[in-house]
Amino acid sequence: MRKTIYLIIGIVIFVLILGATYETTFISSSDDKKNNNVEEHIDEIVYKGKFPIPVENFIKVTSGFGYRDPVYNSKGEQISGGRSHLGLDMVGTLNSRVMCVKDGEVTHAGWQNSYGNCVEIKHIDENGKVFYTFYAHMQNNSLKVVKGQQVVLGQVIGIQGTTGNSTGDHLHFEIRLENKEQINPAPYLFDEV
Numbered sequence: 265m266r267k268t269i270y271l272i273i274g275i276v277i278f279v280l281i282l283g284a285t286y287e288t289t290f291i292s293s294s295d296d297k298k299n300n301n302v303e304e305h306i307d308e309i310v311y312k313g314k315f316p317i318p319v320e321n322f323i324k325v326t327s328g329f330g331y332r333d334p335v336y337n338s339k340g341e342q343i344s345g346g347r348s349h350l351g352l353d354m355v356g357t358l359n360s361r362v363m364c365v366k367d368g369e370v371t372h373a374g375w376q377n378s379y380g381n382c383v384e385i386k387h388i389d390e391n392g393k394v395f396y397t398f399y400a401h402m403q404n405n406s407l408k409v410v411k412g413q414q415v416v417l418g419q420v421i422g423i424q425g426t427t428g429n430s431t432g433d434h435l436h437f438e439i440r441l442e443n444k445e446q447i448n449p450a451p452y453l454f455d456e457v
């Protein structure tokens with residue numbers, strides 16, 4: 265009788281250990297898979313200045329930083345412009361991926377009114393000063409990062425799109441100082457500017 269009880273206890277312990285081992289293996293492998301699916305990096309990083317070009321298969325800049333001339337319709341009503349454009353509009357081929365230009369921490373990832381699906385990343389420059397890069401109008405359900413996540417240069421954050429207040433597929437890219445004031449990104453992306 266006692267032998268039978270010991271045998272049953274032995275079998276129960278064996279099954280528990282087997283179960284725990286299986287669960288650990290299963291959970292860790294599924295987590296690895298999830299991370300591999302989420303984290304994506306651009307292989308060919310293109311430099312034309314201090315920071316790499318944030319959109320894959322870059323074609324051209326379609327709108328610069330600063331004041332935009334007002335555009336009027338035939339009735340003389342202003343339909344756009346007449347205000348400052350606080351970023352640089354850049355176009356890559358359709359469905360091009362958007363990447364982070366410097367290592368940092370994601371401070372926003374989601375929808376923001378006229379910016380559509382956008383991401384803001386906090387960086388520290390070579391003098392220890394905080395600044396931010398900002399990427400807007402990306403496609404719905406394309407964001408690959410979440411707030412609080414650490415990201416590295418070349419890491420994919422989303423796919424170029426036209427969400428928010430936008431008339432065509434492009435990336436709206438901003439550089440913001442510590443006080444969130446936008447500065448012209450062109451001198452950081454293009455040496456010739």
Ligand SMILES: [Zn+2]
Pocket residue numbers: 327349351352353435436437
């Ligand atoms: Zn723009």
